[in-house]
Amino acid sequence: MDDMLYERYMQAASDNESIVSPVGRVWRYIRTQYPALELYESDESHPSYLGSMIAAYTFYTAIFKRDPTTVTFNGNLSSADANIVRNAVKNVVYNNMDTWYINVNDVHTRFNYQIINLNTVQFTNQSSGATTFQWDFGDGTVSSIENPLHIYNEGTYDVKLTTNACGQLTTKIKKINITTLGTAEISKPDFKIYPVPAKDILKIKTDKKLSGMEILDSNGKKTNCKSVFKNDEYWISIHELTPGIYFITYTMNGIIYSEKFIKE
Structure with missing residues (x-):
C-alpha cells in the first residue's frame, strides 16, 4: 500500500508540476534503520509525537529548502531522537531535492x-x-x-x-x-500562399476546405483579420498589420498546420 501511495503521489506531482513532501519515505527510512522507535500511538493508526515531528521536519525542509540538521528546535523529543529524525530527513529529502520536484517545480517560472x-x-x-x-x-x-x-x-x-x-x-x-514519423500518411494539404511578401491581401489557394484559420504575430499573439472565400481562394485582409513575420494556422481533418508569411 505504501508503494502504491508513493507512485500515485509522484505521478500527481509530475502531472501538476507540484512538489512532494515525502513523509512516508522518511517514515520508512526510520522504521528500517531504527525499528525500536515508535511512530504510532497505541491505536496503531494515528502518529505518535515522534511520528508527527518527522512530518513537521519533512514539511519544513520541502517548503523552505533548508538543511534540517541546522534546526535547534527539539520539541518534546530527546536530543538523540531529534537528531535521528533530522538526519533522516536530510538523507531522504534535503539531499535529494530534485527527486521530490522541489528544485524543479517550486519556481516562479511557468x-x-x-x-x-x-x-x-x-x-x-x-x-x-x-x-x-x-x-x-x-x-x-x-x-x-x-x-x-x-x-x-x-x-x-x-x-x-x-x-x-x-x-x-x-x-x-x-x-x-x-517526430515527423508518419508524414507520408499525414501529408500537408496542397496549400499555396501568395503574394510573397504580401501587403494588403494575403491569398490562399488550396483544394481542401480549411477551418479555424488564425494569424499569429512573431510573439504568438492572435491578430484580428477578416477572410472571405472568393474564386476558389481564401482572401485575408492584412493591411492593418504592421510589417513583419507572421504565421497562419489552419485546421484540416482535425490536424493543425502552420505556414509562415511576410507582411511588407
Whole structure:
C-alpha cells in the first residue's frame, strides 16, 4: 500500500508540476534503520509525537529548502531522537531535492506549449509577474519574447525558460519530443500562399476546405483579420498589420498546420 501511495503521489506531482513532501519515505527510512522507535500511538493508526515531528521536519525542509540538521528546535523529543529524525530527513529529502520536484517545480517560472503541426511549437509563458523572458529552445537557438513560436527538426529537446519574477531569476525546464514519423500518411494539404511578401491581401489557394484559420504575430499573439472565400481562394485582409513575420494556422481533418508569411 505504501508503494502504491508513493507512485500515485509522484505521478500527481509530475502531472501538476507540484512538489512532494515525502513523509512516508522518511517514515520508512526510520522504521528500517531504527525499528525500536515508535511512530504510532497505541491505536496503531494515528502518529505518535515522534511520528508527527518527522512530518513537521519533512514539511519544513520541502517548503523552505533548508538543511534540517541546522534546526535547534527539539520539541518534546530527546536530543538523540531529534537528531535521528533530522538526519533522516536530510538523507531522504534535503539531499535529494530534485527527486521530490522541489528544485524543479517550486519556481516562479511557468510555461506551456502546444505542437500545432508536426514540427511547429507555440510556447506560452504562464509565469506570474514576470518582467523578462529568456528562452533556450534546446537546439542552439534562443528568444527573449514572451510567447514565441518555434520550428524544430525531428528530435527530443530540453526547453528552458528563465524569467525575472518577484525580483528572482528562476528557470523551468520541459522536455518536448518532435517526430515527423508518419508524414507520408499525414501529408500537408496542397496549400499555396501568395503574394510573397504580401501587403494588403494575403491569398490562399488550396483544394481542401480549411477551418479555424488564425494569424499569429512573431510573439504568438492572435491578430484580428477578416477572410472571405472568393474564386476558389481564401482572401485575408492584412493591411492593418504592421510589417513583419507572421504565421497562419489552419485546421484540416482535425490536424493543425502552420505556414509562415511576410507582411511588407
